[in-house]
Amino acid sequence: MVLLIEDNPIDVFVIKEVLEGCGPDLDVRLISNGHAALLYLQELDRDQTAPRPALVLLDLNLPKVAGIEVLRALRSSPQCSGIPVIVVTSSSAYADRSAAQQLGAAGYFQKPTELAAYGELAELVKRALDT
Amino acid sequence: MSVVATKGMAGEAEVRRLRTLYRLLAALSQASALEEVYQAAISSLLDATSADRAAILLFDDDGVIRFKASRGLSPEYQAAVTGHSPWPQGAQHAVPVVIPDVRLDESLDVYRNALDQEGIRALAFVPLVLDGLALGKFMLYYAQPHDCTTDELEIAQAIATHVALATRHKRAEFNITERNQLEVASRRLAAIVESSDDAIIGKDLTGIITTWNQGAERIFGYSAAEVLGRPVSILAAPGHNEMPDILAQIKQGNRVDHYETRRRRKDGRIIDVSLTVSPVRDAAGQIVGASKIARDISALKFAEQERALLLAREQDARRTAELFNRIGLRLGAELDLEKLVQEVTDIASALVGAEFGSFYHNVAGPQNVTGEHDEAHTPSPSLGVSRDVFAGLPMPRITELFAPTFRGAGVVRCDDLTQDPRYLPSSPHELPQFPLPLRSYLAAPVVARSGEVLGGLFFGHSVPGKFTETHETIITGIAAQAAVAVDNARLFEQTQWAQNELKRSNEELRRANQDLEVFAYSASHDLHEPLRTISISAQIIERSLGDRLQGEDAIFLGNILAASTRMNALLDDLLSYTKATKYEEGATPSVDASRVLEDVLTTLRGPIQESGTTVTSGQLPFVAMHAGRLAQIFQNLISNAIKYRTKEAPRVHIAADQRDGWCIFSVVDNGIGIEPQFAEQIFGLFKRLHGRDEYPGSGIGLAICQRIVEQYGGRIWLEQSVPGGGSTFSFALPSRPE
Numbered sequence: 072m073v074l075l076i077e078d079n080p081i082d083v084f085v086i087k088e089v090l091e092g093c094g095p096d097l098d099v100r101l102i103s104n105g106h107a108a109l110l111y112l113q114e115l116d117r118d119q120t121a122p123r124p125a126l127v128l129l130d131l132n133l134p135k136v137a138g139i140e141v142l143r144a145l146r147s148s149p150q151c152s153g154i155p156v157i158v159v160t161s162s163s164a165y166a167d168r169s170a171a172q173q174l175g176a177a178g179y180f181q182k183p184t185e186l187a188a189y190g191e192l193a194e195l196v197k198r199a200l201d202t
Numbered sequence: 203m204s205v206v207a208t209k210g211m212a213g214e215a216e217v218r219r220l221r222t223l224y225r226l227l228a229a230l231s232q233a234s235a236l237e238e239v240y241q242a243a244i245s246s247l248l249d250a251t252s253a254d255r256a257a258i259l260l261f262d263d264d265g266v267i268r269f270k271a272s273r274g275l276s277p278e279y280q281a282a283v284t285g286h287s288p289w290p291q292g293a294q295h296a297v298p299v300v301i302p303d304v305r306l307d308e309s310l311d312v313y314r315n316a317l318d319q320e321g322i323r324a325l326a327f328v329p330l331v332l333d334g335l336a337l338g339k340f341m342l343y344y345a346q347p348h349d350c351t352t353d354e355l356e357i358a359q360a361i362a363t364h365v366a367l368a369t370r371h372k373r374a375e376f377n378i379t380e381r382n383q384l385e386v387a388s389r390r391l392a393a394i395v396e397s398s399d400d401a402i403i404g405k406d407l408t409g410i411i412t413t414w415n416q417g418a419e420r421i422f423g424y425s426a427a428e429v430l431g432r433p434v435s436i437l438a439a440p441g442h443n444e445m446p447d448i449l450a451q452i453k454q455g456n457r458v459d460h461y462e463t464r465r466r467r468k469d470g471r472i473i474d475v476s477l478t479v480s481p482v483r484d485a486a487g488q489i490v491g492a493s494k495i496a497r498d499i500s501a502l503k504f505a506e507q508e509r510a511l512l513l514a515r516e517q518d519a520r521r522t523a524e525l526f527n528r529i530g531l532r533l534g535a536e537l538d539l540e541k542l543v544q545e546v547t548d549i550a551s552a553l554v555g556a557e558f559g560s561f562y563h564n565v566a567g568p569q570n571v572t573g574e575h576d577e578a579h580t581p582s583p584s585l586g587v588s589r590d591v592f593a594g595l596p597m598p599r600i601t602e603l604f605a606p607t608f609r610g611a612g613v614v615r616c617d618d619l620t621q622d623p624r625y626l627p628s629s630p631h632e633l634p635q636f637p638l639p640l641r642s643y644l645a646a647p648v649v650a651r652s653g654e655v656l657g658g659l660f661f662g663h664s665v666p667g668k669f670t671e672t673h674e675t676i677i678t679g680i681a682a683q684a685a686v687a688v689d690n691a692r693l694f695e696q697t698q699w700a701q702n703e704l705k706r707s708n709e710e711l712r713r714a715n716q717d718l719e720v721f722a723y724s725a726s727h728d729l730h731e732p733l734r735t736i737s738i739s740a741q742i743i744e745r746s747l748g749d750r751l752q753g754e755d756a757i758f759l760g761n762i763l764a765a766s767t768r769m770n771a772l773l774d775d776l777l778s779y780t781k782a783t784k785y786e787e788g789a790t791p792s793v794d795a796s797r798v799l800e801d802v803l804t805t806l807r808g809p810i811q812e813s814g815t816t817v818t819s820g821q822l823p824f825v826a827m828h829a830g831r832l833a834q835i836f837q838n839l840i841s842n843a844i845k846y847r848t849k850e851a852p853r854v855h856i857a858a859d860q861r862d863g864w865c866i867f868s869v870v871d872n873g874i875g876i877e878p879q880f881a882e883q884i885f886g887l888f889k890r891l892h893g894r895d896e897y898p899g900s901g902i903g904l905a906i907c908q909r910i911v912e913q914y915g916g917r918i919w920l921e922q923s924v925p926g927g928g929s930t931f932s933f934a935l936p937s938r939p940e
């Protein structure tokens with residue numbers, strides 16, 4: 072199961088497409104705001120039996136709670152710190168990339184304006200799932 | 203004159219003796235003084251006798267016989283034998299005495315030593331007799347024992363008689379002369395008394411005036427006739443009657459010396475005098491009256507007063523000068539305008555002794571003078587009580603009163619405002635103009651160097667006539683200093699204000715820039731999102747419709763995609779425009795333009811190689827600009843040159859020139875050129891002269907260049923361009939000395 076934390080519907084559509092191309096039985100779970108994401112994490116930490124995602128795709132530009140906070144929570148969560156996180160964002164800011172890297176993100180993908188360029192994301196996902 | 207009969211002597215000696223006598227008589231008749239008489243006698247004696255030496259002695263008033271004249275005798279001998287005479291004074295029937303040998307005469311034992319010392323062996327004493335009485339004696343001295351002959355004695359006696367007669371005659375003459383001299387002396391004394399400038403007044407012991415000189419007439423105004431016989435108390439001045447005391451002192455024989463007092467003249471005027479009063483004694487030594495010398499010292503007293511006044515004035519002036527110096531120092535140090543004005547007013551008030559003092563700023567212009575309601579004269583706080591004095595005066599009056607001063611018309615002084623026609627009420631119903639106790643008034647304008655009237659110093663006092671010309675001078679001086687100080691304070695204020703304004707606007711500018719950055723960044727960012735959605739969505743539609751999309755639908759979809767793409771590019775450019783022209787904090791560095799160019803050429807290596815461009819440059823200087831910014835300019839201009847090229851391989855040449863304090867760069871290319879009417883437009887944001895299909899780009903390159911150059915105080919322009927013949931872009935930056 073891949074957890075997708077993203078609020079933009081178009082991005083959700085496209086990323087889901089990408090994920091389908093990475094593996095037919097890839098289950099995608101969607102959370103569309105930061106606050107809900109944190110609650111979900113708390114749930115995971117509380118309930119050890121709950122299934123945890125194999126990969127998290129995280130948008131930085133989330134409503135309610137910023138993506139970077141979610142990343143921080145993910146990395147410090149006892150249950151989830153081992154899960155690879157790929158930051159998927161429209162920001163080209165170096166500061167964001169650096170922060171994500173420092174927080175231990177497994178990858179950083181800048182959302183392109185060309186549809187075809189989403190193919191790169193597929194590579195990142197495959198690589199992350201393989202490890 | 204009697205001739206002595208001779209007794210048949212030898213003719214020669216006889217003749218000689220006679221001749222001697224004739225000579226003596228002649229000499230005696232010519233003698234004008236007793237001295238000459240004596241000398242003549244001695245000469246005759248020596249002539250007529252065989253004596254070696256001779257002398258004449260006479261009895262003086264105490265009966266002692268003394269040498270009157272001598273020849274050949276030492277003073278020691280004379281002293282030794284003075285007083286010795288064979289006969290007493292006034293002896294009758296005195297006869298000559300001869301001592302043939304002094305050694306053999308016991309009566310002369312007492313003088314033995316003296317005689318030996320003197321070398322005298324024989325003596326003859328010849329009496330000088332007048333009216334039968336001995337007056338004195340002749341002495342004949344012989345070095346050898348000698349017995350005088352009768353002839354000798356006779357001739358000596360004859361000479362003696364003549365001398366006696368001559369002496370009496372001369373003495374009488376002398377007495378007369380003496381008396382004459384006394385008379386002359388006393389007349390001279392009288393003249394001195396008369397001509398003296400001082401009053402010399404004689405009075406008797408009852409205080410009656412006995413003598414009165416011209417000086418007294420002049421000093422006291424009375425003539426001698428008016429005062430002689432009257433008591434001296436008529437001269438007394440009220441409160442100064444010490445005369446009885448003075449008289450008492452005189453009676454005791456004491457002098458009163460330089461006693462300063464006052465007396466009254468005939469015309470009633472009181473004068474200052476210095477008195478010296480001495481007792482006057484008669485021949486017996488009894489005090490019979492007083493002599494008073496009175497000197498009119500009124501002038502002296504007046505001069506002393508004047509001197510004291512001058513001294514006081516000088517001290518005053520010195521104190522004022524010191525105060526001035528101090529004012530100068532204080533004023534020079536004070537830059538706070540209000541404090542300054544306060545100080546000036548306080549010090550000035552103290553200096554002129556004013557009860558009230560105020561400084562008024564001349565805020566409004568000359569129209570105040572017309573008497574319209576005037577709020578513009580803002581008083582500065584001054585002496586505590588006085589603050590309201592002028593403010594308490596009714597408005598129109600105060601304007602009139604102050605008007606000349608605000609016109610800058612010099613010092614105004616009024617000894618009594620209530621009497622001055624300028625300030626009297628113009629109509630009977632008007633209340634008294636100065637309900638407050640303001641009589642003396644002094645005002646001076648404070649005029650700046652530019653001639654502008656900054657304000658006025660106004661002083662008042664409840665006592666009329668308090669302010670003098672000297673105060674005018676003082677105030678003028680202070681006003682002058684105050685003007686300079688006020689000028690400076692204002693200048694300082696303005697400078698401070700300007701500095702603060704500058705700081706404030708710099709702050710605002712920085713904040714605005716920051717805001718702009720933040721705005722631009724977030725705007726760009728926030729605008730990207732929906733744009734991407736549009737673009738991706740259109741792409742998805744395109745994908746899913748695939749071939750089914752035909753004709754116009756396809757075109758419109760294409761439009762959506764193209765427009766989104768362009769907008770993305772625009773947003774990116776906008777963001778880079780903001781970044782490129784971000785406000786740089788801190789001091790501007792001095793960078794080597796040639797190094798910057800090298801870096802830019804490295805960055806553009808790809809496009810340069812692809813297009814076959816050659817970039818050359820002349821000597822480039824150091825400029826005051828951040829390296830990144832200069833690089834941006836070079837990059838944009840060179841990129842444009844490459845982009846807007848003709849079929850020829852692009853050539854770019856960069857040169858720099860120093861002119862009039864500017865460093866002017868020129869970038870010359872051989873590109874497609876620009877028509878002159880578009881020379882300004884091309885620098886506009888997003889302004890392009892060509893379609894998107896012809897040349898790519900959003901058109902912000904030159905806009906960025908312009909923004910950057912202007913940020914550094916410079917300018918950029920299209921120097922020249924020929925369509926098809928290349929362009930020259932120039933930008934100028936202020937030179938900075940290295």
